[in-house]
Amino acid sequence: xxAVDKAVPRRRGRRTDxxxxxxLLPTLAMFTLAITLPAAMGVFFSFTNSxxxxxxxxxxxxxxxxxxxxxxxxxxxxxxxxxxxxTVLAVNVIALLLAIGLTSxxxxxxxxxxxxxxxxxISGIIIAFVFNFLFSNSVPALGxxxxxxxxxxxxxxxxxxxxxxxxxxTAWQAIPSTLLIYIxxxxxxxGEVYEAGALDGASGWxxxxxxxxxxxAGYIVINTIIGFKNFLNSYDxxxxxxxxxxxxxxxxxxMTIFSGFTGGDYAYQMAxxxxxxxxxxxxxxxxxxxxxxxxxx
Amino acid sequence: xxxxxxxxxxxLSRRALLGGIGAAGAALLLAGCAPxxxxxxxxxxxxxxxxxxxxxxxxxxLVDRFNAxxxxxxxxxxxxxxxxxxxxxxxxxxxAAFTYNLEMARFMERGALSDLSDMxxxxxxxxxxxxxxxxxxxxxGRTSVxxxxxxxxxxxxxxxxxxxxxxxxxxxxxxxxxxxxxxTSAGVTPIYSTFKEPWTVAQGLFDYTTGGMLDVADFYERMxxxxxxxxxxxxxxxxxxxxxxVDRMIQLAGLSNPNRxxxxxxxxxxxxxxxxxxxxxxxxxxxxxxxxxxxxxxxxTFPLPMTADPDDRKVRVNLDLxxxxxxxxxxxxxxxxxxxxxxQPDIHDAYNRDFLxxxxxxxxxxxxxxxxxxxxxxxxEARFYQGASKAIPxxxxxxxxxxxxxxxxxxxxxxxxMDADWRRLALRA
Numbered sequence: 001x002x003a004v005d006k007a008v009p010r011r012r013g014r015r016t017d018x019x020x021x022x023x024l025l026p027t028l029a030m031f032t033l034a035i036t037l038p039a040a041m042g043v044f045f046s047f048t049n050s051x052x053x054x055x056x057x058x059x060x061x062x063x064x065x066x067x068x069x070x071x072x073x074x075x076x077x078x079x080x081x082x083x084x085x086x087t088v089l090a091v092n093v094i095a096l097l098l099a100i101g102l103t104s105x106x107x108x109x110x111x112x113x114x115x116x117x118x119x120x121x122i123s124g125i126i127i128a129f130v131f132n133f134l135f136s137n138s139v140p141a142l143g144x145x146x147x148x149x150x151x152x153x154x155x156x157x158x159x160x161x162x163x164x165x166x167x168x169x170t171a172w173q174a175i176p177s178t179l180l181i182y183i184x185x186x187x188x189x190x191g192e193v194y195e196a197g198a199l200d201g202a203s204g205w206x207x208x209x210x211x212x213x214x215x216x217a218g219y220i221v222i223n224t225i226i227g228f229k230n231f232l233n234s235y236d237x238x239x240x241x242x243x244x245x246x247x248x249x250x251x252x253x254x255m256t257i258f259s260g261f262t263g264g265d266y267a268y269q270m271a272x273x274x275x276x277x278x279x280x281x282x283x284x285x286x287x288x289x290x291x292x293x294x295x296x297x
Numbered sequence: 298x299x300x301x302x303x304x305x306x307x308x309l310s311r312r313a314l315l316g317g318i319g320a321a322g323a324a325l326l327l328a329g330c331a332p333x334x335x336x337x338x339x340x341x342x343x344x345x346x347x348x349x350x351x352x353x354x355x356x357x358x359l360v361d362r363f364n365a366x367x368x369x370x371x372x373x374x375x376x377x378x379x380x381x382x383x384x385x386x387x388x389x390x391x392x393a394a395f396t397y398n399l400e401m402a403r404f405m406e407r408g409a410l411s412d413l414s415d416m417x418x419x420x421x422x423x424x425x426x427x428x429x430x431x432x433x434x435x436x437x438g439r440t441s442v443x444x445x446x447x448x449x450x451x452x453x454x455x456x457x458x459x460x461x462x463x464x465x466x467x468x469x470x471x472x473x474x475x476x477x478x479x480x481t482s483a484g485v486t487p488i489y490s491t492f493k494e495p496w497t498v499a500q501g502l503f504d505y506t507t508g509g510m511l512d513v514a515d516f517y518e519r520m521x522x523x524x525x526x527x528x529x530x531x532x533x534x535x536x537x538x539x540x541x542x543v544d545r546m547i548q549l550a551g552l553s554n555p556n557r558x559x560x561x562x563x564x565x566x567x568x569x570x571x572x573x574x575x576x577x578x579x580x581x582x583x584x585x586x587x588x589x590x591x592x593x594x595x596x597x598t599f600p601l602p603m604t605a606d607p608d609d610r611k612v613r614v615n616l617d618l619x620x621x622x623x624x625x626x627x628x629x630x631x632x633x634x635x636x637x638x639x640x641q642p643d644i645h646d647a648y649n650r651d652f653l654x655x656x657x658x659x660x661x662x663x664x665x666x667x668x669x670x671x672x673x674x675x676x677x678e679a680r681f682y683q684g685a686s687k688a689i690p691x692x693x694x695x696x697x698x699x700x701x702x703x704x705x706x707x708x709x710x711x712x713x714x715m716d717a718d719w720r721r722l723a724l725r726a
Contacts, residue, residue: 157558247701
């Protein structure tokens with residue numbers, strides 16, 4: 001896609017050296033071979049009854065029809081959407097507050113920034129296993145020691161609360177990258193604006209509401225959309241924390257799709273993946289529209 | 298019985314392993330560009346697929362010995378590839394010793410595995426054991442899979458705790474409940490459950506309770522025949538047939554450690570090693586782990602009695618390793634030669650002895666390890682079943698459903714969902 005975008009204005013110029021197209025070729029070939037082609041094949045297989053190998057028949061839209069009434073798939077969409085919304089909210093609120101703190105005049109600013117960014121460099125599955133241990137052992141032990149009954153059992157062991165654990169861990173990992181974008185956004189606000197505001201008597205809450213927030217609004221939009229799209233794809237952290245349980249209460253869309261490969265339900269889950277892909281495309285288009293609009297302003 | 302000595306030096310087996318992986322990788326590369334039937338140095342090279350983690354070193358040594366014993370075939374041990382990917386690419390191994398289950402049966406069912414019925418070794422397999430293969434699926438006129446190693450699972454119990462409280466191994470459901478009662482009143486946790494990991498529920502309590510009350514193979518045969526009509530109004534369904542065993546499963550779940558929902562597989566083994574609980578519903582793979590934590594633990598096994606009749610007791614088995622040769626292999630005769638080597642009684646029996654498993658041939662010696670010796674009679678008399686959770690296609694998240702039931706979800710509602718899933722799958726198949 002990006003290749004096409006770049007090619008258009010150059011062709012208009014009519015002075016492009018053909019060698020540039022040569023530079024594009026490797027990426028274009030890799031992209032086509034590794035992403036476009038397999039995706040197209042996946043869409044094709046979603047109209048068959050293939051189990052991943054051997055003979056298959058065309059079955060039309062049977063898979064799509066069966067999907068529409070499958071509680072396992074609908075449940076995974078419901079869970080994933082809800083989870084993504086809550087997480088995106090939590091991540092952005094916390095990251096923005098942290099960013100405001102980390103760009104104000106406090107001591108050890110750089111050291112603190114480094115500390116807050118650490119979760120970003122740890123692999124998701126490791127984070128998940130560590131938190132799994134904390135939720136299952138440390139927190140209940142703490143609850144027992146303090147006599148807090150509601151903490152005595154792991155929140156991951158309860159179908160009604162397991163999602164909270166997943167939100168906490170996902171947010172913990174996702175906050176740093178969001179935080180970095182907010183810090184960049186806050187640093188881009190010229191100091192003069194605050195000075196002018198201060199002369200007019202704005203301080204504290206008023207300053208935040210009338211100066212800071214409007215000027216980082218663009219970053220909030222980007223962080224929200226990128227975050228939402230990422231959380232829809234959640235897989236590794238959930239596998240490490242609950243493996244979709246208890247019951248099927250925390251099965252994400254990606255986990256359901258993957259079960260098609262191991263469970264011999266390839267074509268069916270390809271149909272699921274196709275729908276999921278269309279949703280992702282829709283979100284990407286919204287993102288593109290909004291960010292283009294911002295760039296024009 | 299003469300047993301061939303096995304080199305146990307870690308260096309050797311590791312080198313062999315790494316060499317095997319490298320060679321397997323090279324073989325994969327070659328397969329892409331060279332015509333099949335590659336010969337290296339005049340020897341036919343075949344790929345042997347085996348990935349059971351505990352046994353990789355063992356089989357690597359075996360492969361080395363086979364390679365040294367003759368000069369026409371060179372076996373390369375592949376312990377890392379994905380088996381489904383191999384079949385999808387049309388590039389499966391030439392021979393495999395692999396767990397046999399519903400997912401493998403899929404390949405067999407579509408004719409991907411060659412017929413081995415003409416091999417003399419096929420005639421040495423116990424018919425009841427060969428029958429286990431057919432319970433998943435069959436291919437007309439073929440014996441595509443030879444069972445190599447059967448693991449049997451039942452209740453793991455702490456013999457010392459049983460003796461201390463004067464509890465005999467229970468033979469009926471009532472006796473079992475009474476035993477639990479005795480432990481509870483003495484302040485001992487009767488059963489240690491690890492519900493955090495769904496598979497431990499499915500392969501433990503769920504399979505034991507259903508297998509102890511139902512004819513599992515017959516149930517799924519009827520379920521498959523019923524197909525899209527499975528449900529309350531049909532002749533067979535999870536909701537109706539599993540209601541009673543599942544109720545008892547919930548009852549047993551309630552007799553487990555209070556923190557069962559947040560405990561995992563490893564916690565269960567540790568608890569047994571430390572004598573924290575009297576019983577654990579796990580397979581033989583847990584025995585080694587328990588012994589590792591506490592070499593002095595006195596552990597035994599007995600089948601979970603689910604009815605009032607002691608004769609109804611059965612153990613859960615699975616086809617831990619089975620041998621097969623893909624139809625698409627171009628070097629079947631070499632693969633068959635290696636298969637014969639693996640099936641030689643001294644090699645075959647030694648493997649099963651070393652890995653706490655039961656032999657599959659009519660001449661296999663009984664097990665001797667005191668931890669599993671309690672299951673030998675049941676195995677000999679074919680009083681066994683394959684777990685109900687293993688006969689459900691993975692696309693239905695049965696393990697998660699069962700975990701949901703023991704952690705508080707409605708049993709009837711969940712079983713009804715499983716029926717609906719079954720119908721949907723039958724519709725698409």
